[in-house]
Amino acid sequence: xxxxxxxxxxxxxxxxxxxxxxxxxxxxxxxxxxxxxxxxxxxxxxxxxxxxxxxxxxxxxxxxxxxxxxxxxxxxxxxxxxxxxxxxxxxxxxxxxxxxxxxxxxxxxxxxxxxxxxxxx
Amino acid sequence: xxxxxxxxxxxxxxxxxxxxxxxxxxxxxxxxxxxxxxxxxxxxxxxxxxxxxxxxxxxxxxxxxxxxxxxxxxxxxxxxxxxxxxxxxxxxxxxxxxxxxxxxxxxxxxxxxxxxxxxxxxxxxxxxxxxxxxxxxxxxxxxxxxxxxxxxxxxxxxxxxxxxxxxxxxxxxxxxxxxxxxxxxxxxxxxxxxxxxxxxxxxxxxxxxxxxxxxxxxxxxxxxxxxxxxxxxxxxxxxxxxxxxxxxxxxxxxxxxxxxxxxxxxxxxxxxxxxxxxxxxxxxxxxxxxxxxxxxxxxxxxxxxxxxxxxxxxxxxxxxxxxxxxxxxxxxxxxxxxxxxxxxxxxxxxxxxxxxxxxxxxxxxxxxxxxxxxxxxxxxxxxxxxxxxxxxxxxxxxxxxxxxxxxxxxxxxxxxxxxxxxxxxxxxxxxxxxxxxxxxxxxxxxxxxxxxxxxxxxxxxxxxxxxxxxxxxxxxxxxxxxxxxxxxxxxxxxxxxxxxxxxxxxxxxxxxxxxxxxxxxxxxxxxxxxxxxxxxxxxxxxxxxxxxxxxxxxxxxxxxxxxxxxxxxxxxxxxxxxxxxxxxxxxxxxxxxxxxxxxxxxxxxxxxxxxxxxxxxxxxxxxxxxxxxxxxxxxxxxxxxxxxxxxxxxxxxxxxxxxxxxxxxxxxxxxxxxxxxxxx
Numbered sequence: 001x002x003x004x005x006x007x008x009x010x011x012x013x014x015x016x017x018x019x020x021x022x023x024x025x026x027x028x029x030x031x032x033x034x035x036x037x038x039x040x041x042x043x044x045x046x047x048x049x050x051x052x053x054x055x056x057x058x059x060x061x062x063x064x065x066x067x068x069x070x071x072x073x074x075x076x077x078x079x080x081x082x083x084x085x086x087x088x089x090x091x092x093x094x095x096x097x098x099x100x101x102x103x104x105x106x107x108x109x110x111x112x113x114x115x116x117x118x119x120x121x
Numbered sequence: 122x123x124x125x126x127x128x129x130x131x132x133x134x135x136x137x138x139x140x141x142x143x144x145x146x147x148x149x150x151x152x153x154x155x156x157x158x159x160x161x162x163x164x165x166x167x168x169x170x171x172x173x174x175x176x177x178x179x180x181x182x183x184x185x186x187x188x189x190x191x192x193x194x195x196x197x198x199x200x201x202x203x204x205x206x207x208x209x210x211x212x213x214x215x216x217x218x219x220x221x222x223x224x225x226x227x228x229x230x231x232x233x234x235x236x237x238x239x240x241x242x243x244x245x246x247x248x249x250x251x252x253x254x255x256x257x258x259x260x261x262x263x264x265x266x267x268x269x270x271x272x273x274x275x276x277x278x279x280x281x282x283x284x285x286x287x288x289x290x291x292x293x294x295x296x297x298x299x300x301x302x303x304x305x306x307x308x309x310x311x312x313x314x315x316x317x318x319x320x321x322x323x324x325x326x327x328x329x330x331x332x333x334x335x336x337x338x339x340x341x342x343x344x345x346x347x348x349x350x351x352x353x354x355x356x357x358x359x360x361x362x363x364x365x366x367x368x369x370x371x372x373x374x375x376x377x378x379x380x381x382x383x384x385x386x387x388x389x390x391x392x393x394x395x396x397x398x399x400x401x402x403x404x405x406x407x408x409x410x411x412x413x414x415x416x417x418x419x420x421x422x423x424x425x426x427x428x429x430x431x432x433x434x435x436x437x438x439x440x441x442x443x444x445x446x447x448x449x450x451x452x453x454x455x456x457x458x459x460x461x462x463x464x465x466x467x468x469x470x471x472x473x474x475x476x477x478x479x480x481x482x483x484x485x486x487x488x489x490x491x492x493x494x495x496x497x498x499x500x501x502x503x504x505x506x507x508x509x510x511x512x513x514x515x516x517x518x519x520x521x522x523x524x525x526x527x528x529x530x531x532x533x534x535x536x537x538x539x540x541x542x543x544x545x546x547x548x549x550x551x552x553x554x555x556x557x558x559x560x561x562x563x564x565x566x567x568x569x570x571x572x573x574x575x576x577x578x579x580x581x582x583x584x585x586x587x588x589x590x591x592x593x594x595x596x597x598x599x600x601x602x603x604x605x606x607x608x609x610x611x612x613x614x615x616x617x618x619x620x621x622x623x624x625x626x627x628x629x630x631x632x633x634x635x636x637x638x639x640x641x642x643x644x645x646x647x648x649x650x651x652x653x654x655x656x657x658x659x660x661x662x663x664x665x666x667x668x669x670x671x672x673x674x675x676x677x678x679x680x681x682x683x684x685x686x687x688x689x690x691x692x693x694x695x696x697x698x699x700x701x702x703x704x705x706x707x708x709x710x711x712x713x714x715x716x717x718x719x720x721x722x723x724x725x726x727x728x729x730x731x732x733x734x735x736x737x738x739x740x741x742x743x744x745x746x747x748x749x750x751x752x753x754x755x756x757x758x759x760x761x762x763x764x765x766x767x768x769x770x771x772x773x774x775x776x777x778x779x780x781x782x783x784x785x786x787x788x789x790x791x792x793x794x795x796x797x798x799x800x801x
Contacts, residue, residue, distance in 0.1 A: 024494050079460055081460040082460050085449075085460075086275070086276060087317060087319040088319075096379075096380045096381045096382075099425055100425055103425075106429050107430060
């Protein structure tokens with residue numbers, strides 16, 4: 001599913017934000033915190049939305065050790081290599097897509113100003 | 122690297138031992154079990170009855186498994202040994218080892234079999250810079266398992282060792298009291314698993330499993346890898362062996378990053394089983410005619426990891442291709458910047474060069490389309506960031522002096538960029554080959570822009586820029602009084618006037634005007650640069666020359682292979698053939714496996730190339746050198762539709778047949794035989 005892109009689906013259902021670093025990427029990144037799924041990042045090119053879906057399909061799962069790691073990921077402050085070395089986060093599934101999303105969010109992440117979990121409840 | 126070591130590896134896991142199979146790491150012996158740039162086992166010593174068995178032979182069955190045949194000697198040559206030992210080891214994620222002791226005597230024997238185990242959990246940079254560990258080492262024994270551990274805060278690395286036989290387990294190893302009946306044997310198997318975890322949270326992953334003495338998964342097995350490569354039939358027999366060795370070593374160096382499909386070539390053993398942009402790109406280029414899938418994997422992985430942001434600590438700028446990725450402790454704690462580090466001024470251009478070469482060789486335009494965004498970002502990096510002072514040349518200077526690389530070209534040792542009198546050139550440094558790569562990259566990407574992306578405007582812009590760069594370069598870098606191109610422009614825009622092998626890369630790139638190329642060829646083939654075994658990195662006439670200086674006098678086989686390819690490009694067939702022959706004859710004397718570098722002593726002085734003391738072996742682009750040499754000898758190229766064969770083979774090499782060469786044409790055979798015009 002990653003990078004194949006159905007441009008419309010996510011855009012019509014969820015309030016999205018603009019993430020310039022994700023240009024050209026299409027797919028879904030599930031986020032787990034301490035072993036539990038907490039949401040899904042829907043990426044449709046430069047459009048990105050964080051939705052509370054924990055059951056739908058996903059290309060990649062980012063397994064975060066704690067809330068702070070997830071917040072860093074969303075704000076574009078997470079170095080995926082260091083997170084992996086320190087065992088704070090790891091990717092399962094399409095790791096290429098997951099790495100591109102995490103690195104892409106480092107470029108003007110739309111979640112940068114968020115205090116908590118983005119659009120999650 | 123010492124010749125009395127035995128290395129087996131799989132992916133990023135490898136074991137380096139002595140010829141007994143023992144690991145006994147010291148500051149000068151890089152023995153160990155290595156994974157993720159960490160030494161998980163530094164001591165692994167077998168004694169039988171208090172004696173370290175004597176090696177009879179070593180059977181290196183494959184790059185991932187080995188057998189050691191040994192005897193427990195009696196201390197005198199006049200009495201046969203009645204105890205033999207066979208150690209079988211297979212690496213993958215950790216390793217497995219079976220020790221079998223056979224009693225050939227007619228009486229039973231009582232023995233104490235001891236295996237000492239220990240780990241220093243050294244990080245590459247700690248070994249390199251002789252640094253002490255920050256955290257603490259520990260060990261514990263539970264449920265028949267010995268755990269060797271290292272803890273620094275929540276950062277934990279452990280080596281878990283289990284035996285399949287009951288024995289005493291101590292913090293420093295295993296002891297078995299055994300009775301072996303007459304003409305019988307006893308054996309024990311160990312499983313050694315390396316793992317990383319956090320101390321404060323539940324493990325997010327299972328410890329890695331080992332390979333159960335079966336061929337590990339690397340995308341495809343060694344037999345299949347060899348079968349898929351072109352078949353070589355050479356009348357000069359050593360070439361067949363060199364070719365086979367290169368293919369096997371290249372297979373061993375395949376490294377899966379996980380961020381893109383396929384495996385790319387890692388840089389080398391023992392401390393360089395990691396992704397290096399420059400090394401993977403150049404090795405992929407060398408092996409394109411033999412294993413094009415390496416190029417695709419390299420390009421895809423480096424595209425994923427292309428820099429997005431401006432990060433001085435990592436010398437990163439948007440669009441730049443990485444230099445190095447590491448996973449050890451010092452990288453994890455940001456004592457070092459390799460997460461990833463982008464301090465390579467050439468990798469971005471080499472990425473573009475390989476992308477075009479792959480596209481033209483394979484006809485797989487889908488990859489150039491898939492990576493269009495990354496390629497455009499790389500093109501933009503050249504002028505936006507690579508040319509730091511907007512003087513029309515790419516130059517480099519590290520942004521963090523404590524941790525950045527001083528030299529960010531392939532000759533990355535501290536003393537490599539010096540004037541003819543030996544004075545170091547101040548930074549920023551615009552080395553000449555970087556400008557050649559820019560010229561070549563823009564020239565090549567113009568074709569991709571026009572033919573694949575349908576962007577004629579970009580193609581015209583790149584062609585114009587390449588043309589202007591060539592004109593500018595031939596004016597600004599030329600040393601008319603010495604008749605070659607300056608090694609670099611230094612921080613004060615002075616020409617660094619040393620004669621070096623870098624001019625060979627200018628021929629590869631095509632940036633040299635024909636009349637100037639002719640003079641460069643004369644220098645490349647002179648006694649000062651051509652040692653008889655290859656091109657010296659620095660001419661023997663220069664102030665910094667040292668025949669065993671890493672980048673100031675040694676011969677690097679990959680460097681010579683690109684120079685030879687460049688000579689062919691400019692039509693110097695006999696000169697190219699002479700260098701190719703020299704490299705292959707050196708390879709023959711290194712038992713088929715070229716080291717990273719060897720001494721620059723003249724061939725007239727020694728019948729054997731002199732080893733460089735700390736050279737990596739196998740090392741990726743040294744492994745690739747015979748492959749590019751073969752391509753050069755046969756004059757293999759692609760016009761995007763057909764395979765071009767234009768052989769120029771020196772007489773001693775006779776006839777070369779390369780069968781089933783993959784490319785846009787499917788599979789085709791190439792033949793060549795020596796003609797009098799290519800005699801030396």
